[in-house]
Structures are given as C-alpha cells and as structure tokens.
Amino acid sequence: MTVENAGDSGADASSSSDSRPIVYDLAPNCTLDEVAEGNDYHAVVNGVVDYGVFVDISDVVSGLVHESNLDRSYDVGDRLVVRLDEIRDNGDVSFSVADIESYRTETVDHEPTITAITDLETGESVTIEGEVAQIKQTGGPTVFRIVDQSGIVACAAFEDAGVRAYPEVALDDVVRVTGTVEEHDDAAQIEVDGVDRLSGDAEAEARERIDTALTERAAPHAVDPFVEWPAFEPIHEELEEVARLLRRTVLEGRPIRVRHHADGDGMCAALPVQLALERFIERTHGDDGASRHLFKRLPSKAPFYEMEDVTRDLNFALEGRSRHGQKLPLLLMLDNGSTEEDVPAYRNLAHYDVPIAVVDHHHPDPEAVDPLLDAHVNPYLHGEDYRITTGMMCVELARMIDPSVTEELRHVPAVAGLSDRSKAEVMDEFVALAEREGYSRADLGAIGEALDYAAHWLRYSDGQSLVNDVLDVDCDDPARHEELVAFLSERAERDVDRQLDAVEPHVEHERLANDAHLYRIDLDRFAHRFTYPAPGKTTGQLHDRKVQETGDSVITIGYGPDFAVLRSDGVRLDIPQMVAELNEEVVGGGVSGGGHLVVGSIKFVKGMREEVIDSLVEKMADAAIDDDLSSTASIDD
The missing domain is CATH 2.40.50.140 (Nucleic acid-binding proteins)
Structure with missing residues (x-):
C-alpha cells in the first residue's frame, strides 16, 4: 500500500x-x-x-x-x-x-489469496502461483502446465482457435494464474481468466518457496537393502542422491529418457526403475497417461552411448519441445555410460544443457565423464568392481523412488547377477531371496537367458510388455510368464548350441608365455551372422565351455573384420588400459573400446586387424596369472 x-x-x-x-x-x-x-x-x-x-x-x-x-x-x-x-x-x-x-x-495493490494446486476444488475461482513446466498449443486453447510447491495442474487459456495465448510467457517463468477450476479427463484443469509473469521480489519469493518444497518432496524413501552387504553401503548412499534427482525431475514436470544396455543385466536395471518412475509420475500428475509423455526407455546395443543413439534422442527431445512445449529431458544411463567412449555423445547433449545421470558397473573413466554428468554411481569409484551389477543397484534405486514396487522385485537382483555371472559373495543370499518367492535357481537362469534372447530380437525397441512378462515384473499372468520363459530360453539354448557346433572346429588354440590358454575364432568366417547369439554372446559361450574343459586360466578372442570380443578367466588383465596402449602403439589402427577389466570389446580399422590382434596377444601373454580372478560379466554386442 x-x-x-x-x-x-x-x-x-x-x-x-x-x-x-x-x-x-x-x-x-x-x-x-x-x-x-x-x-x-x-x-x-x-x-x-x-x-x-x-x-x-x-x-x-x-x-x-x-x-x-x-x-x-x-x-x-x-x-x-x-x-x-x-x-x-x-x-x-x-x-x-x-x-x-x-x-x-x-x-x-491486489493481493490475491493463493491456492495450492493440491487444494483446488471444481467450480471454484482461484489464483495459483507456480513455474511453467510445459506450454502446449492445441487446435483450440493453449495449455500451460504449472508447478507449485504442492503439485502440478493444466491451465487452458483460449485466445482463438489454435492461437497462442499469452505469448510473452515462456518455459520456467514464474506466473500467477487466475481462473475457474473445471474437470478435464478426470483431472483438475483451470480455465484461465488471466496470466501474469512475476518479477522482482515476488518472483524470487515464489521460486524459493517452490524450490524448498520440491526439495523436501523429492527426498527418497528410506529402504533397507534386500541383503546386508558392506561393499554396497557407499553405493547405497549415492543411489539415494540419484533417487532424489529423479523424483525432483518428475515433480518439476521434466521428461526422463532412459538408455540401457540391451542385455539381461541392463533390463534388470531398467525395468524396475521404469516401474517405479511410472507409478510416481501417475501419482504426482494425477493423470493415468502422464507417463507416456514423461518417460521413455530405449535399449542401446553397444556398451557405450553411440552418436547414432544420442542424435536420435536429441532429435526426439527437440521435437517434443517444439510440438508439445516440453522441457528437454533428463537422460538416465543404466548399465552403460561410464567410459571415455561416451564423452562425444555427452558433449553433444551439453549444447542443450540436458542433465545426465549414470548408474553403471563397467570400468569407468571418471576424469573424462564426470565433468559432463549430474550424477555418477559406479562400484569402481568405491574400490569395488563389476560383481556388483547394475541390476542389483537399480532394484534398490527403484525402491527409493517408490517402495510400492518392493514385492515385485525380490527376484530381480538374482536374475541380474546370474545374467552377468557375478561372483559376489552375496549371490547365494540373492538366490535364496528369490527362492522364497517361488523361483528356483534354474528358473532365474532361464529368465536371464530369455531376456537376452528377447533383447537380441527386439533390437532397438523397448518391447515393454514382452520383457515385463519375461522378467515377471508388472506381469498380470504368471502362467504366461512361465510359458514365455520356457519357450525363449529353450530357443536361446538351441541357437547357442547350433552356433558353438559351427565354430568349434575352427577354434585356434595356443599356450601363451604366462601358461594361459588362448582360444581364437574368426566369427566373420565361421559363425552364423545376424542371428542369435551375437558375436559377444558367442565368444562368451565358447569361453565358458573352454574354462569348463580345461579348469585352467583361459583367454578367448572372438574377432571379425574390424572388432574383437575378449573374455578372460584366471588372467589379470586390464582391457581398458590395453586398449589405450594399443591406440598409441598401433599407428593407424584406430583402436577404441573397453568394458570391464577382464571382459570387453575393441574396434579397429579393417586393414589393421592382424597387427592389432597380434599386439593384443603379446600384452595378454605378459599378464599375470590369478586363479582367483574370473570373468564375471557379459557383453552381448
């Protein structure tokens, strides 16, 4: 006054x-x-x-x-x-x-009574204050989605059919909206009488009020891990921060895009997080269809974020902003995203300030990737390794986001561990946890094989209903789950046997200077291509067979014109380090790649294959033997 x-x-x-x-x-x-x-x-x-x-x-x-x-x-x-x-x-x-x-x-001056979004009642004339999370132009009104300290609501403003109302209002502005509360598609919607942008002290006070409330509402749920595991404790604390980030993203109305490795462990990571986020989105937005617009999960065939994938994702996000008035999404990388090979894709996203979070168990390059990430959880960063699989981590992450998923996920850590051949000391406890839910160890292994098989044929599709039924997560028909797993796992076993029968006569064997067995197979010439199992899986299955046959230290190399897949048991390798050295030493080789310490893949130019592989074998021959060190993970590219 x-x-x-x-x-x-x-x-x-x-x-x-x-x-x-x-x-x-x-x-x-x-x-x-x-x-x-x-x-x-x-x-x-x-x-x-x-x-x-x-x-x-x-x-x-x-x-x-x-x-x-x-x-x-x-x-x-x-x-x-x-x-x-x-x-x-x-x-x-x-x-x-x-x-x-x-x-x-x-x-x-007019000082209206500000109504919290969660207190809106149909038929009332109200004034709300909040941040603009979305501006969608329809064939009729302009629909603004406004976020305040309590919730989110659609506000329909009509200027003329298909004409943008209040063009001065932009995403992330703080506004005061007056209008009448109506019901639209079973949810509250404000029919707008007026929209005013706030500035100065009024804007600052509103932003502070909303930020404080959203920070409190985004707090993750306190859940105890399924099993007690000292090695997991520091990771559990970091997962809480990722859960906080994801819940805050949902509360702000920002979309989330998930990329995950297309294998058993990757799906055991992504599906629980998807289930938890979709439930949280529906509850937060009060709209049964909200998750369709705010969540998208896609597999990645390569064990890193390829430029092809990031270009598609970025184009999709920009189209969403243009057509639907959405904010650009947060990218969540699961069972992928920790290596230097991911850096070009992350730098591409940096042009648009897309936030990125990573939960992964591949050997990381933190100096390269961390400056580009908003969150990075990886067991290697705490002196652990890939025996802590991403699926194990993401089951706990999902429970922190929405603990209502707990009962549906008790078997998933065991599936993830068996899929990635984890030798974690708590694997027996995870299996026992699943057995109490009615899954035998054989059932868990079959689920993992069925997931791998489905992922291979789905290629770049998420196959949500199918993989949910296979993993028995959010599945409403137990009989269908059992039938699917039996069918897919049997087909996978048949195709693996057929592939190994084809390659076995052509496997080359030699004893290295460190006394390790080395097996090589030219997958381009002697394996079925463009079918299941893929080169990575073929190499892994051949490797497992040789380990069983010899009971000794074994290295297996499956190679093609411009790639090689590596597996090792009982040999102390550091594949990421070897790749870095090869890139410097083999001039013109174009060597790149990585993975885990003893499981990985590399790429090179076709004309330098012999030089690259020969140099690689020399390094393997110099590696120390360690009978207690074994390959525990799988890469299916």
Whole structure:
C-alpha cells in the first residue's frame, strides 16, 4: 500500500505526521477481501437509476449509493469519494458519499489469496502461483502446465482457435494464474481468466518457496537393502542422491529418457526403475497417461552411448519441445555410460544443457565423464568392481523412488547377477531371496537367458510388455510368464548350441608365455551372422565351455573384420588400459573400446586387424596369472 497524492490540501502526503483521513484507491483487480466497512474509497459512477447511483471502486467491487445518501446528481463517469457502509451476506455493497474535504490517498495493490494446486476444488475461482513446466498449443486453447510447491495442474487459456495465448510467457517463468477450476479427463484443469509473469521480489519469493518444497518432496524413501552387504553401503548412499534427482525431475514436470544396455543385466536395471518412475509420475500428475509423455526407455546395443543413439534422442527431445512445449529431458544411463567412449555423445547433449545421470558397473573413466554428468554411481569409484551389477543397484534405486514396487522385485537382483555371472559373495543370499518367492535357481537362469534372447530380437525397441512378462515384473499372468520363459530360453539354448557346433572346429588354440590358454575364432568366417547369439554372446559361450574343459586360466578372442570380443578367466588383465596402449602403439589402427577389466570389446580399422590382434596377444601373454580372478560379466554386442 503506497501514498498516491495529498487530496485537496496539496500537503506532503508521505509525512508520518499527516493526520488527515485516508481515501483508498484500489487496483483494478482488488476484491471484497481487500476492503473494509467504514473506509473511504475513490469511486467512478457506472450507472444512474431512480433510487441512486451505482459506483465502482475496482473492476471487481461495485455497489449502490442510495438516493438518500447523495449530496447532488451524478452522471456516468463522474468521480467521487464514497464510504463503504455495509457488505451484506449475499455480497451486495452499499455506499454513501464521504463527507470529507481534505484527505490523503493510498493505493491498494491486489493481493490475491493463493491456492495450492493440491487444494483446488471444481467450480471454484482461484489464483495459483507456480513455474511453467510445459506450454502446449492445441487446435483450440493453449495449455500451460504449472508447478507449485504442492503439485502440478493444466491451465487452458483460449485466445482463438489454435492461437497462442499469452505469448510473452515462456518455459520456467514464474506466473500467477487466475481462473475457474473445471474437470478435464478426470483431472483438475483451470480455465484461465488471466496470466501474469512475476518479477522482482515476488518472483524470487515464489521460486524459493517452490524450490524448498520440491526439495523436501523429492527426498527418497528410506529402504533397507534386500541383503546386508558392506561393499554396497557407499553405493547405497549415492543411489539415494540419484533417487532424489529423479523424483525432483518428475515433480518439476521434466521428461526422463532412459538408455540401457540391451542385455539381461541392463533390463534388470531398467525395468524396475521404469516401474517405479511410472507409478510416481501417475501419482504426482494425477493423470493415468502422464507417463507416456514423461518417460521413455530405449535399449542401446553397444556398451557405450553411440552418436547414432544420442542424435536420435536429441532429435526426439527437440521435437517434443517444439510440438508439445516440453522441457528437454533428463537422460538416465543404466548399465552403460561410464567410459571415455561416451564423452562425444555427452558433449553433444551439453549444447542443450540436458542433465545426465549414470548408474553403471563397467570400468569407468571418471576424469573424462564426470565433468559432463549430474550424477555418477559406479562400484569402481568405491574400490569395488563389476560383481556388483547394475541390476542389483537399480532394484534398490527403484525402491527409493517408490517402495510400492518392493514385492515385485525380490527376484530381480538374482536374475541380474546370474545374467552377468557375478561372483559376489552375496549371490547365494540373492538366490535364496528369490527362492522364497517361488523361483528356483534354474528358473532365474532361464529368465536371464530369455531376456537376452528377447533383447537380441527386439533390437532397438523397448518391447515393454514382452520383457515385463519375461522378467515377471508388472506381469498380470504368471502362467504366461512361465510359458514365455520356457519357450525363449529353450530357443536361446538351441541357437547357442547350433552356433558353438559351427565354430568349434575352427577354434585356434595356443599356450601363451604366462601358461594361459588362448582360444581364437574368426566369427566373420565361421559363425552364423545376424542371428542369435551375437558375436559377444558367442565368444562368451565358447569361453565358458573352454574354462569348463580345461579348469585352467583361459583367454578367448572372438574377432571379425574390424572388432574383437575378449573374455578372460584366471588372467589379470586390464582391457581398458590395453586398449589405450594399443591406440598409441598401433599407428593407424584406430583402436577404441573397453568394458570391464577382464571382459570387453575393441574396434579397429579393417586393414589393421592382424597387427592389432597380434599386439593384443603379446600384452595378454605378459599378464599375470590369478586363479582367483574370473570373468564375471557379459557383453552381448
């Protein structure tokens, strides 16, 4: 409230010693909540009748000055000072002409009652304040999705059919919206009367209020891990921060895009997180279809974020912003994303300030990737290794996001561990946990094989309903789950046997200087291509067979024209380090790749294959033998 003028006297109206009566000048949108009986107001005549005149003291507050209270005749548009005599229960207001000669004027700004989004009731006229999370132009109204400290709501503003209403309002602006609450598609929606952008102190106060509340609401649920595991404790703490980030992203109305490795462990990581996030999205947005627009999961065939994938993702995100007025998404990388090979894709996203979080168990390059990430969870960063699989981590992450998924996920860590051949000391506990839910160890292995088989044929599709049924997560038909797993795992076993029968006669064997067995197979010439199992899986299955046959230290190399897949048991390798050395030593080889320490893949230029592989074998021959070190993971590219 501020002083406007000094009325008749011309004296300094701002003087604290000015004792003259106050006449209030109301802002146009002031309501009855901002007036009081007995106060004097500047008014304008809006109608003349036989029994008096009607006056406006704001665009919203009007009333009658009865003829008995008039001091003279008035015409429409005349200005006068009136006293508010009575506000009746029905909202009618009566005035009289104020009998004052000298006064001071104070202006009254409209201070609406702000309604929290979760308190909206159908039929009410309300004012809300919040941040703009989405601006979608339809063939009719412009729909703004507004986030406040309590929730999110759609606000429909109509300018003209297909015409953008309030074009000055942009994503992330803080606005004050007035309108009437209606019901649309079983959810509250505000039919907009007005939208004002806030600035200055009002904007800052609103942002602080919303930020404080969202930070509190985003807090992850406190859940105890399925099994006690000291090695997992520091990782558990970091997963809490990722859960906080993902929950905050949902509360802000920002989409989430998940990329995961297309294998058993990758799916055991992605499906629980998807289930938890979709439930949290539906509950937060009060819309059964919200998750379709705010969540997308896609597999990645390569064990890193390829430029092809990031280009598709970025194009999809930019189209979503253009067509649907969405914010650019948060990218969540699962069972992938920790290596230097991911850096070019991340740098591409950096041009658009896309936030990125990674949960992975491949050997990381933190100096390369961490400056580009908002969160990075990896057991290697805590002195652990890939025996802690991404699926094990993401089951706990999902429970922190939404603990209602807990009962559906008790078997998933065991499937993830068996799929990636984890030798973690708690594997027996994970298997026992699954057995109490009715899954035998054989069942768990079959589920992992079925997931791998389905992932191979799905290629770049998420295959959500199919893989949910295979993993028995969010599956409403147990019989179908059992039939699918039996069918797919049997087909996988048949195809693996057929592939190994084809390659076995062509496997080359030699004993290295460190006494390790080396097996080589030219997959381009002697394996079935473009079918299951892929080169990585073929090499892994051949390797497992040779380990069983020899009971000794074994290295297996499956190679093609420009790639090689590596497996090792009982040999102390560091494949990422070997790749870095090969890239420097084999001039013109174009060597790249990585993976785990003893499981990985490399690429090179076709014409340098012999030099690259020969140099690789020399390094393997110099590696130390360690009978306790075994390959525990799988790469299916």
